[in-house]
Amino acid sequence: MIVVLAIDALEYTLVEEFNCKNLKQRFYGKTNIKEFSEPKTMVLWSSFMTGKNMEKEIVARGDKEMWNTELDMEDTFFRSFKNPKIIDLPGFSYIKEQHEQERRMLKYYFDAQSEEEKKNIRTEYNNLAFLHHRRIKQEFSTALQGDYDFVLGYFSVADVIGHLNFGNGSMMKLIYRDLDEIAGTINHTLIVLSDHGMERVGIFGDHSNYGFWSTDLKDLGNPKITDFADMIKEIPEVN
Amino acid sequence: MNNENLKFVIVGHVDHGKSTLIGRLLYDTGSLPEGKIEEIKQICESLGREIEFGYVMDHLEEERDQGITIDTAQTFFNTEKRNYVIIDAPGHVEFVKNMISGASQAEAAVLIVDVEEGVREQTKRHAYILGMLGLSQVIVVVNKMDLINYDQKRFESVKKDILKFLLDISIKPSYVIPISAKKGDFIANKISKMNWYDGPTLLEALDIFKTKESANYKPLRFVVQDIYNFDKRIIVGRVESGVIKKGDKIKILPSGEETRVKSIEEYLKNVTEAEAGKSIGITTEDKLFIDRGNVVIHNGDMPAVTDRIMANVFWMDRTPFKIGERLMFRCSTQEVSCEVEKINRVINSSTLELIAEDATEIKNREVANIVIRTDKPVVVENFNKIEELGRFVLGREDTCAGGIITEPEQ
Amino acid sequence: MSKEFGEIKIPKEIIRKIEERIDETEFKSADEYIIFVLEEVLKEEDGEEPEEVLSEEDEQKVKERLRALGYLD
Numbered sequence: 001m002i003v004v005l006a007i008d009a010l011e012y013t014l015v016e017e018f019n020c021k022n023l024k025q026r027f028y029g030k031t032n033i034k035e036f037s038e039p040k041t042m043v044l045w046s047s048f049m050t051g052k053n054m055e056k057e058i059v060a061r062g063d064k065e066m067w068n069t070e071l072d073m074e075d076t077f078f079r080s081f082k083n084p085k086i087i088d089l090p091g092f093s094y095i096k097e098q099h100e101q102e103r104r105m106l107k108y109y110f111d112a113q114s115e116e117e118k119k120n121i122r123t124e125y126n127n128l129a130f131l132h133h134r135r136i137k138q139e140f141s142t143a144l145q146g147d148y149d150f151v152l153g154y155f156s157v158a159d160v161i162g163h164l165n166f167g168n169g170s171m172m173k174l175i176y177r178d179l180d181e182i183a184g185t186i187n188h189t190l191i192v193l194s195d196h197g198m199e200r201v202g203i204f205g206d207h208s209n210y211g212f213w214s215t216d217l218k219d220l221g222n223p224k225i226t227d228f229a230d231m232i233k234e235i236p237e238v239n
Numbered sequence: 240m241n242n243e244n245l246k247f248v249i250v251g252h253v254d255h256g257k258s259t260l261i262g263r264l265l266y267d268t269g270s271l272p273e274g275k276i277e278e279i280k281q282i283c284e285s286l287g288r289e290i291e292f293g294y295v296m297d298h299l300e301e302e303r304d305q306g307i308t309i310d311t312a313q314t315f316f317n318t319e320k321r322n323y324v325i326i327d328a329p330g331h332v333e334f335v336k337n338m339i340s341g342a343s344q345a346e347a348a349v350l351i352v353d354v355e356e357g358v359r360e361q362t363k364r365h366a367y368i369l370g371m372l373g374l375s376q377v378i379v380v381v382n383k384m385d386l387i388n389y390d391q392k393r394f395e396s397v398k399k400d401i402l403k404f405l406l407d408i409s410i411k412p413s414y415v416i417p418i419s420a421k422k423g424d425f426i427a428n429k430i431s432k433m434n435w436y437d438g439p440t441l442l443e444a445l446d447i448f449k450t451k452e453s454a455n456y457k458p459l460r461f462v463v464q465d466i467y468n469f470d471k472r473i474i475v476g477r478v479e480s481g482v483i484k485k486g487d488k489i490k491i492l493p494s495g496e497e498t499r500v501k502s503i504e505e506y507l508k509n510v511t512e513a514e515a516g517k518s519i520g521i522t523t524e525d526k527l528f529i530d531r532g533n534v535v536i537h538n539g540d541m542p543a544v545t546d547r548i549m550a551n552v553f554w555m556d557r558t559p560f561k562i563g564e565r566l567m568f569r570c571s572t573q574e575v576s577c578e579v580e581k582i583n584r585v586i587n588s589s590t591l592e593l594i595a596e597d598a599t600e601i602k603n604r605e606v607a608n609i610v611i612r613t614d615k616p617v618v619v620e621n622f623n624k625i626e627e628l629g630r631f632v633l634g635r636e637d638t639c640a641g642g643i644i645t646e647p648e649q
Numbered sequence: 650m651s652k653e654f655g656e657i658k659i660p661k662e663i664i665r666k667i668e669e670r671i672d673e674t675e676f677k678s679a680d681e682y683i684i685f686v687l688e689e690v691l692k693e694e695d696g697e698e699p700e701e702v703l704s705e706e707d708e709q710k711v712k713e714r715l716r717a718l719g720y721l722d
Contacts, residue, residue: 040718063719107721110712130285137287157286163715171282174294178286202707206714 009159010194028214044195051229166205251351262292454515543647556639
C-alpha cells in the first residue's frame, strides 16, 4: 500500500519548530509552487493529481464554482492503482457540504460587526472543523486497514483552523502534534504533501507561497506539486 | 507543611515520559494555572484525543520562551509535607555543569523507565551520571503501566533489570514504583488495578526523602582567609560547616597544632559562636603559625589532608586540557598549583558516551574522572560528606573546570 | 482606587524582608511598599495586549487575501 497524507496548509517552518518527526520522515523540504499566480487550494490539488498545471482551467470556473470541481479518475494518476481510496480530496472526492459550510461561516465571521459575535462564530467554526477532522481521522484509519493499494487522506484542519487561529500557538501546536501522530500510525510507504503553507497575520493565517513534502524514499529537492504524480506512479509497489 | 524545599531531578530516556510525569506531578498537586489546562483539554477533546501532560509542559515552555510566565527550569509544587523544586535542565550539559558548580544542587533523583522499552542505553547513562554526581536518594519509576494492562510480571522483569544495573554502579534506589504518568496512577493516587503493589505512590516516596542536612550539623570546617594583626591577632575566615564557639578546643590543619578559641569576632557584634555560612574572625589562646587556606576543625572528625585527590571534573573552557599542563587548584580559600596525574575516563556530557579511558586530554564540555596531585597538601572532603570542601575549581588565569571530589586519598 | 481595605495574609518572612528593604527607601511601611508593588504589577498586566485582541488592519488584510484565494465569494 502507498499512502499519501495530503495536509492542507501544512507549514514547513512549524513542522520544523514543533519537530514533527513522523511528518518529516527521512527526507523533507518545501515544494515550489511559484508557477501559480495564487496558492489556491483547489488549483494546487487538481494540479497534483493530474500532474499538470490546472490553474487556468480551475480559475476559469470562477471562485464559487471552482469548489465543485470533480475530476475524473481517468484524468488523474490514481488510475494507475487497482483499488485506490481517496478521502475528501478537493477536486476529486471533496465533501462539499462540509467545506461549503466552513466557508460560509468564514464569511459570517468577517461580516460580523461585534467582537462578541465574532467570538461566537469562531467557536462554532472551530467546532465544525474539528468535528470533521475527527471523522476524517476515523475514515482514514479504517482505510489503512482496508484492502487498498493506494490511500490518500486529505486533512483540512490546519488550513481551516489556521485561517482564524494561526496566532494561537497552543492550538496550532496541538494540531501539528495530532497530524504528526497520524503520520506515525502509518506503516506503509508514505508521502506527506501540502498544497501550500501558512503565515501569520496577527491571530489569522494566510497561505504561504510554498508547500511541504516528505518521504522515506529519496531526497526530492525542491519539487513542483505536479512532479508527484509521476513520482508516485514510479514507486515500485505500484507495479 | 514546613518551609523546607526538596530539589530533585527527573532523568531517563528522552521518550520514556519525563515531561508527562512533570505535567502530571504539577496537575495532581494543583500547581498548574487552571485556565490553561482547561484550554488545552478542550483543544485535545476537539481533536479527539485525551489530554497529555506533555502538552501542558510544552505550553508552559512556550510561555517561558516568550517570557510570559514561570521558569520551567525550576518548577515548583508542594505536598502537605513540603515544597518541591523539579530541576529540569535543558540538557545533560547544563545539568552536569550546574550540579558540579553547585548552581543547582539536586538532592534526589527520579529515574524514569518505560515498562515497554525497559532499560535502554540512555537510561544507563543517566543513572551513571547520578552515581558520578553522588546522588544517593533515588526513586525508580516504571512508567506506562497502563499500556501493558498493569501486568505485574512485566514490571518485575523490568525492575530486576534496572536493579541489577544500578547495583553495578552502586546506586540503591529507595523505591521502584510502577506508575502511569499519563493516567495518574501511583503519582498521587493509588489504583486497585495494581493491588499487587503495596509500596508508596511517587509523592509519598518523595515525602520520605531527606532534604539536605543543614551544614550546622556537620563537623566544623572553618577555612582561613587571612590573618589580621591589630592589637590582637585575628584569624579571619568562613565557617563552611559546623558551629564554632568560644572556648572550643580546635586543631589547625594541615599542621595539626591544637589550641582553644579565645574569642569570636564579628564586626560590631558581640558574639560567642558562629554557625555555617558566617564570615568571622577568631582569636586563639596560643599564638600559632596559621596561614590562608588552613582549615580549623574540632578534634575527632578529620577531613583528608592530602596531595592526591580523585575527582570528577566538568571542563568548561574552549582550550582543552592536555596532560602535563599545570593548573591552579582552588577549594574554598585554599589555592595551590597542581598537575593532573591521570585521566581515568572522559565522557561526553551531552550524549554521556564514554570517549576515552586513560586519556591524555579533556575538551570543552567533557566530564572526566581524574587524579590530581597538588604541590602542597590540601584539606578536602568527599563531596558527599561535606560538599563545601568537596567542591573545587581548576584554573589557568580564569576558571576552566569545576569538580567534585570522589575520593580524597590519604 | 477604592480606599476600602481588605485583609490578606502574607508570610512573616516576606514582611521581615520588606521591612529590611524599606529602611533605605521612601516607603514608610511594609503596607505602603506592598500596595505600590501590586499596583505596578497590575498596571503592567492591564497594559499587556491579550493574544486574542484583533487588529482591524490584520482582519482587513486577511479578509482580502481570503477573498483572493476564493474562500469568500
